Amino acid sequence: MRRLPFITFEGSEGSGKSTQVQRLAARLERSGVPHLVTREPGGTPIGETIRELLQFASHNSSMTPEAELLLFEASRSQLVREIIKPALERGICVIADRFFDSTTVYQGAARKLDRETVERLNVFAVGDCIPNVTFVLDIDAATAKSRMQKPRRRDRMEQEPEEFYESVREA
Template identity: 40%
Template sequence: MSGKFIVIEGLEGAGKSTASHCVRDILMQRGITLEQCREPGGTGLGEALRELVKSPDLEDSPCAKAELLLMYASRAQLVETRIKPALGKGSWVLGDRHDLSSQAYQGGGRQLSQAMLAQMRDLVLGDFRPDLTIYMDIDPVIGLERAGRRGALDRIEQESLDFFHRTRARYLELAEGDASIVTIDASQSLEKVEADIADAVNARISSWLSHD
């Protein structure tokens, strides 16, 4: 089977790391060669941009449009230098966030226009899209409480609760209209969350196998 690009998405505290481990284990059990990456980041340039985007200590924090451009600069570097080459070799790629994050955080949370987000996506990515996105859905109140227990919050994690409610609403809106996105209720028990992820991933792999 040809290489596939799977992405884990969700708000802070939704359990993206747990989901990534779950998906990785499923793929490794099937003998699938896998590379992992994160956004923003995943390359030397991307990690430097990540610091600019997420640091709460900058004297001159990026405005909404600058933040969006930094996210896409990091994404472009990652897609062109790591993700596409890996897929071209037949490897699978598991990403911690991708374009859906910008559509939700900058489009929903920052309230930048959907037209601007669509133009930026098409300009940078063309028709490149994940084969499967696992969206970990969580109430922002619960998610931020979990995130706070991990340690100090970064610049984006310190945003208002309203910001995260807008971001979640946009995530849900986009997920509802895209068959490549599977929504997982991340407020369930760990066992149920992992079972739902496994069901979703295995079902999608079966579908891909039947078409290859």
């Protein structure tokens, strides 16, 4: 069976990742290519619970960068083993809205955690499940912030100061 690619989209909040994921999925659908779309954190029942905790829990303003890192890795590990690897093994193209590059940038660079530790945990979480291609969407912090002003439930990451997003972009 031919293995289809594992494709990830990365970029800061408001960069258009979800839009591009949807466009690619629609194109694959029209072409009859079997595919699966997932996101991080989330994509599994455990991952969605972690997502809610990371993004919206009332006590998350006191979450340490280390706890945040471990929660992202836990969600990713579950997603890889429960969804991504089995889909790839069945010949399904997987498209992910974020993967380990986000953790390297957000928790490593922007939260200033040790990059080597972050990368080791990334490897531990994903094993040999590495994307075939990653698209990085670049956007300046001011444009990203203006895109995030649309009325909706804003998560914790979307409430970071502009300097945080500049760190993300530089990384």
